[in-house]
Amino acid sequence: MTTLPDNNAGRPPRAVVGSQISQDEEMFGAAFDGQVIRRFRTYVRPYRRRIYVALAAVLVFTAAQLAIPLIIRYAIDEALVIENADGNLLSMAIAAFAIVIVINYGASYLQDRLVGLTGEHVIFDLRRAMFMHLQHVAMAFMDKTEIGRMMSRLQGDVNSLQEFLENSITVAGDVVLLFGIVAIMLLLDFKLGLLTLSVVPTLLIVRLIWLPRARLAFRRARETNSITNGALAEGIHAVRTVQGMGREAVNFALYGDKARENLAAHLRSAKFAQAMVPVVDTLTGAAMGIVVVVGGALVLDDALDVGVMVAFLFYIQRFFDPIRSLTIQYSVMQRAMASGQRIFEVLEVPIAIADKPDAADPVEIEGDIAFNNVTFGYTRDLPVLKDISFAVKRGETVALVGPTGSGKTSITSLLHRFYEVWDGGVTIDGRDVRDYTKAALGRHIAMVLQDPFLFTGSILENIRYRTKGASRDDVEQAARVVGAHDFITALPDGYDTELIQQGRNLSLGQRQLLSFARALVADAKILVLDEATASIDSYTERQIQIGLARLLEGRTGIVIAHRLATVRGADRIIVLQEGHIVETGTHDALVAEGGLYARLYALNYASFDDIPEDVMQDAISAQART
Amino acid sequence: MATGNPKTAGKPPGDGITLRQQAYIGMSQTTDHRNGTDAAVLWRIIGLALRYKFRFAVAVGATIAASAFQLMIPRFLGDAVDNAMGMLSGTSIAPALAREALLDAALLLLGVSILRGAFTLLHNYGGEAIGHLIAYDLRLAFYAKLQELSFSFHDGIHSGELITRGMLDLEGVRMFVNTGVLRLVLLTCLIGAGGYLLLSTDLLLGLLSFSFVPFVAWRSSVARLRLRALWLALQQRMGTLGQIMDENLSGIRVVRAFGAERYEVGKYDVAADDARLIADERIKTRASSTSVMTFAYFIAMGLVLWVGGLRVLDGTMTVGTLTVFLTFITILQTPVRQLGLLVNSLARASTCGGRLFDLLDLEPGIRDQPGAKPLSVSKGALSFEEVSFAYSGVGGPPVLHDVSFTVARGRTVGIVGPPGSGKSTIANLLPRYYDPSSGRITIDGQDIRHATLASLRQAVRVVQQDAFLFTASLENNIAYGDPWADDGMIQDAASTAQIDGFVGGLPEGYGTLVGERGVSLSGGQKQRIAIARAAMLRSSVLIFDDSTAAIDAETEQRIREALKTPMQNCATIIISHRLGALRHADEIIFLEGGRIVERGDHDSLVAAKGRYAALFNLQSRNEDDLATPDIQGAAE
Numbered sequence A: 001m002t003t004l005p006d007n008n009a010g011r012p013p014r015a016v017v018g019s020q021i022s023q024d025e026e027m028f029g030a031a032f033d034g035q036v037i038r039r040f041r042t043y044v045r046p047y048r049r050r051i052y053v054a055l056a057a058v059l060v061f062t063a064a065q066l067a068i069p070l071i072i073r074y075a076i077d078e079a080l081v082i083e084n085a086d087g088n089l090l091s092m093a094i095a096a097f098a099i100v101i102v103i104n105y106g107a108s109y110l111q112d113r114l115v116g117l118t119g120e121h122v123i124f125d126l127r128r129a130m131f132m133h134l135q136h137v138a139m140a141f142m143d144k145t146e147i148g149r150m151m152s153r154l155q156g157d158v159n160s161l162q163e164f165l166e167n168s169i170t171v172a173g174d175v176v177l178l179f180g181i182v183a184i185m186l187l188l189d190f191k192l193g194l195l196t197l198s199v200v201p202t203l204l205i206v207r208l209i210w211l212p213r214a215r216l217a218f219r220r221a222r223e224t225n226s227i228t229n230g231a232l233a234e235g236i237h238a239v240r241t242v243q244g245m246g247r248e249a250v251n252f253a254l255y256g257d258k259a260r261e262n263l264a265a266h267l268r269s270a271k272f273a274q275a276m277v278p279v280v281d282t283l284t285g286a287a288m289g290i291v292v293v294v295g296g297a298l299v300l301d302d303a304l305d306v307g308v309m310v311a312f313l314f315y316i317q318r319f320f321d322p323i324r325s326l327t328i329q330y331s332v333m334q335r336a337m338a339s340g341q342r343i344f345e346v347l348e349v350p351i352a353i354a355d356k357p358d359a360a361d362p363v364e365i366e367g368d369i370a371f372n373n374v375t376f377g378y379t380r381d382l383p384v385l386k387d388i389s390f391a392v393k394r395g396e397t398v399a400l401v402g403p404t405g406s407g408k409t410s411i412t413s414l415l416h417r418f419y420e421v422w423d424g425g426v427t428i429d430g431r432d433v434r435d436y437t438k439a440a441l442g443r444h445i446a447m448v449l450q451d452p453f454l455f456t457g458s459i460l461e462n463i464r465y466r467t468k469g470a471s472r473d474d475v476e477q478a479a480r481v482v483g484a485h486d487f488i489t490a491l492p493d494g495y496d497t498e499l500i501q502q503g504r505n506l507s508l509g510q511r512q513l514l515s516f517a518r519a520l521v522a523d524a525k526i527l528v529l530d531e532a533t534a535s536i537d538s539y540t541e542r543q544i545q546i547g548l549a550r551l552l553e554g555r556t557g558i559v560i561a562h563r564l565a566t567v568r569g570a571d572r573i574i575v576l577q578e579g580h581i582v583e584t585g586t587h588d589a590l591v592a593e594g595g596l597y598a599r600l601y602a603l604n605y606a607s608f609d610d611i612p613e614d615v616m617q618d619a620i621s622a623q624a625r626t
Numbered sequence B: 001m002a003t004g005n006p007k008t009a010g011k012p013p014g015d016g017i018t019l020r021q022q023a024y025i026g027m028s029q030t031t032d033h034r035n036g037t038d039a040a041v042l043w044r045i046i047g048l049a050l051r052y053k054f055r056f057a058v059a060v061g062a063t064i065a066a067s068a069f070q071l072m073i074p075r076f077l078g079d080a081v082d083n084a085m086g087m088l089s090g091t092s093i094a095p096a097l098a099r100e101a102l103l104d105a106a107l108l109l110l111g112v113s114i115l116r117g118a119f120t121l122l123h124n125y126g127g128e129a130i131g132h133l134i135a136y137d138l139r140l141a142f143y144a145k146l147q148e149l150s151f152s153f154h155d156g157i158h159s160g161e162l163i164t165r166g167m168l169d170l171e172g173v174r175m176f177v178n179t180g181v182l183r184l185v186l187l188t189c190l191i192g193a194g195g196y197l198l199l200s201t202d203l204l205l206g207l208l209s210f211s212f213v214p215f216v217a218w219r220s221s222v223a224r225l226r227l228r229a230l231w232l233a234l235q236q237r238m239g240t241l242g243q244i245m246d247e248n249l250s251g252i253r254v255v256r257a258f259g260a261e262r263y264e265v266g267k268y269d270v271a272a273d274d275a276r277l278i279a280d281e282r283i284k285t286r287a288s289s290t291s292v293m294t295f296a297y298f299i300a301m302g303l304v305l306w307v308g309g310l311r312v313l314d315g316t317m318t319v320g321t322l323t324v325f326l327t328f329i330t331i332l333q334t335p336v337r338q339l340g341l342l343v344n345s346l347a348r349a350s351t352c353g354g355r356l357f358d359l360l361d362l363e364p365g366i367r368d369q370p371g372a373k374p375l376s377v378s379k380g381a382l383s384f385e386e387v388s389f390a391y392s393g394v395g396g397p398p399v400l401h402d403v404s405f406t407v408a409r410g411r412t413v414g415i416v417g418p419p420g421s422g423k424s425t426i427a428n429l430l431p432r433y434y435d436p437s438s439g440r441i442t443i444d445g446q447d448i449r450h451a452t453l454a455s456l457r458q459a460v461r462v463v464q465q466d467a468f469l470f471t472a473s474l475e476n477n478i479a480y481g482d483p484w485a486d487d488g489m490i491q492d493a494a495s496t497a498q499i500d501g502f503v504g505g506l507p508e509g510y511g512t513l514v515g516e517r518g519v520s521l522s523g524g525q526k527q528r529i530a531i532a533r534a535a536m537l538r539s540s541v542l543i544f545d546d547s548t549a550a551i552d553a554e555t556e557q558r559i560r561e562a563l564k565t566p567m568q569n570c571a572t573i574i575i576s577h578r579l580g581a582l583r584h585a586d587e588i589i590f591l592e593g594g595r596i597v598e599r600g601d602h603d604s605l606v607a608a609k610g611r612y613a614a615l616f617n618l619q620s621r622n623e624d625d626l627a628t629p630d631i632q633g634a635a636e
């Protein structure tokens, strides 16, 4: 099947496009899921009144539809074919017809508009609810969630619910129409009505055979859709890496396979979708035949009015429409239930880290931090931090140092309560972080994350971010401290320069500076710098440190860096290794101790040892002069 | 809107710069696409459908046949009614004959219905199938085009926008064959042939039956314009909303770190309200246009009933013929209701098609030149010759000025410099992610622009500053550049990058899934995967773009040791802020503002007491007092 470019090795390539996490199993469930409906009701309730009106409009609309053949029948039988028919009766029939179509017009407009609007609004509410909820669900959940798939819930699933909503009211109309037609036919002529309806069981049987197969085919088509689209999205996001690694041909072949599967599934599902058409048409023909033969004979025998026969013919042509659309509705409903389950699944993800009811939201904090016997990990049985204890007093700056993967970033995540500790506790001002509101933590801790994420938007908006009170001056001030002011003002639009996606029109170091400035603008008591200057040269870094020294006064700082020159000025250095604290002390003390820190430090500079002191002294003054 | 954008029309897309401008002109302002008129777009879609000539012919034939059989039904019904009333063509006939005629009519009706059903199946299936075939073709073309378009194109367009095009716009085009073209054929046949039949039966009544058609046509063309505009507006606003949601989720750590949840919801609300306004408008427009159209239809029906009734009263017409007219109108009801869909489909297809074709028509700014030859690497010497470059094209702010240097095989050049000085840009020019605006880059004397892209990119490996990891297993990530690599190669690469120990400690080892963009890895682990990825591949030029910034000195040292052997056969460029990594480079270039301001080996640079020496001093001296007056002076 795979049409990968030829390669010498016989084994299959280690290559996939699109996510490897298994696709959402579309729940192949009922068309009616009580739980989903119940949940859904909460969102529909605000629009109750509108829905009642819409329902009424649907009923009126259906009634008008039903009345039209009756009027025609009346016109034929009472006004046209009787002896000495006079024009008045015809005029009356026409007048009735006119009234009915005006009502039909009004009802149809009202129905379309109300149903459409309600569906739209419920869906917007639901999407917002999901978005709101996602702001609060546990980080551990977000780590495991692919953004593409979440987006497909926020967009795709929500849309299929909208379709369902819009349809569900017309479904009511269809049901009424169906029963109305049956009732009227039976009332007009019971025997002929029964005979005509005798074709219905055939339809039901055929449908019963058809439905399960068709549903499978439809489901497969939708699945391959999301697989193909997922692969496309990945191709778009990763395009630079793909080109850089020369993976175009392999990826294209793999994508081609997915697209082909998608095509095959869709062709199959189209076949199934259309298979019912000739059946319905044949049955319509049969029903009309019955009316023509039996009804015609009755008319000949004068046992039936010709108008009734005409009305029957009209009803038959409308009769299968609601049946047809009801079966379509069935799969729409089924899909909607699956979507609904996925949506409510998101809404149900526990907010593992919810604010306690009595959570504190202090206006000011002092900034004392303590980790008490903290144990933590991301996966069960694989602890990343093991029995960590340390304290940072207000106004102090502490550095976290250690080999990669030793757990430095994890410590800062716990301070901000992105994750819950397994054991032990983290306190700020002696109060457990779990007893603060998340908003309070956000306000009092400013972070420069290791990965400098920027939003699409202007530089100004990015640095100011959520600190609404920050003026342009504040923003510029922060940019000056981190040494970003000069490059920003050199840009054609200065602070109003628009950043493209993830700030890719800036160099990584520049992005890091902006992310740094963003944290400074937030003006918080605790400042966490996770490799904030890793992509910045030492000279610029030094400038930042000079400005920062002032800013850090009275604030608590946690600084992470691999370049030890960055941290040697810290009040205290904590050395981590594999989740344990192995050493603590000032730079000098640690160097003197001769442990891991001393080794790392020596490694950093070992190669420079041979440079005479006076050369360096001169270098400094030379730099100062330029 | 009718004609192409005058600024770009007729000008062949040139390098990345014009391309990017075109990308902006053609795409961001979605209201104005370069693909000529709507009609041109629609014709182009039809052209795509015509690739499947046979299917298309069958589908159109079936559509015509289906409408023909459908048109027979009213006539049979009318005859049956007349038969039943025993007054076929005005002459009373014997009941026995009439009964026979009724039976014939019934059988005919059944037969015609079956045929109609069969052809409708062919028509619908044909339409759907062609739609899906087109969609398949376009999907592949789109994917291939994306992979081909250069970095400057991708810089200029948001990924969400591209995804919209590849999914929603493609859907719009796909639907057009069935809901647009074939439905139009069906409607034309029904109205044309039916009109002929009816008008030749009774001119006035025929005219009345069709009286609603011009009205509906006019209304729908008005609605079409309005809906098209609304479609565009909605698409754009939903795009913005999608972007806000997407960035919120991608930047979730920033959002949480700043406690910015409420701020984000505020941002969302502004965009959502904006979108909802348009969505509401669209629904209102749709509701009013469909209901008015249906109303017009029923008026026509009423008129037919009235005038036909009067005729029957006059005795100039039979009830059967009246039934023919009424049934015919009934048959028209569904297609006329669908006219709304048709209108929608046309509007959607021309918008979506325009946006899609704009993209498919772009020429990649960077591609093989005619007559490009595979790069032949013998000595593997690399040289930059007075290279200048600007991301926004000639005249834009220059990022590199006259940069020249050479690296021989087995040699290493180190690059240092402040943020934004152009270091990564140098790395980007080598594999031709962008082309220099002047000067040239050669490998063994061959201008890289004359080599094929594939061979060039195979010879040049860049370890990017911020590597992209895939949501896939660790081994797939490491073997990304060579999917056929065996386990041994992967392990070697991992041990070169010093990541093997970490992987070995994981319960699932190399099969461990990496979270989206590497969320489940620490910063240094991500960088080491990226290094392993490059170490897998044999290449002649290796570039490390600050790729050990998140790795501790000890691990870095070990990586450097492990890379020594492969680097002997490469020209290597190391970009780093940690001078220890550059200590042994053969030449170190100090870049500032895109210019080389200092160059030489470590010792000579330190001796020169310039910028490099100052940097070096900062990193190597164990100063007790960080805020020496000298440094402060330098900072100002």
Ligand SMILES: Nc1ncnc2c1ncn2[C@@H]1O[C@H](COP(=O)(O)OP(=O)(O)OP(=O)(O)O)[C@@H](O)[C@H]1O
Residues within 6 Å of the ligand: A143, A378, A379, A384, A402, A403, A404, A405, A406, A407, A408, A409, A410, A411, A450, B519, B520, B521, B522, B523, B524, B525, B550, B551
């Ligand atoms: N979201 C996550 N899910 C699962 N595992 C994680 C996650 N984040 C980190 N880890 C693992 O936890 C360990 C510690 O990671 P952490 O990011 O704290 O390291 P670090 O000390 O900051 O390293 P570096 O210096 O490389 O940034 C690593 O082994 C990493 O793979």
Ligand SMILES: Nc1ncnc2c1ncn2[C@@H]1O[C@H](COP(=O)(O)OP(=O)(O)OP(=O)(O)O)[C@@H](O)[C@H]1O
Residues within 6 Å of the ligand: A504, A505, A506, A507, A508, A509, A510, A535, A536, B155, B391, B392, B399, B417, B418, B419, B420, B421, B422, B423, B424, B425, B426, B465
């Ligand atoms: N895709 C882009 N589009 C427009 N401008 C860009 C783009 N990439 C970089 N720039 C600009 O070009 C200049 C050089 O950027 P480059 O990435 O080469 O810097 P760098 O030396 O690698 O810096 P860093 O040390 O921060 O990585 C910067 O001013 C940056 O803003």
Ligand SMILES: [Mg+2]
Residues within 6 Å of the ligand: A408, A409, A410, A450, A530, B522, B523, B524
């Ligand atoms: Mg980290």
Ligand SMILES: [Mg+2]
Residues within 6 Å of the ligand: A507, A508, A509, B423, B424, B425, B465, B545, B546
């Ligand atoms: Mg860079």
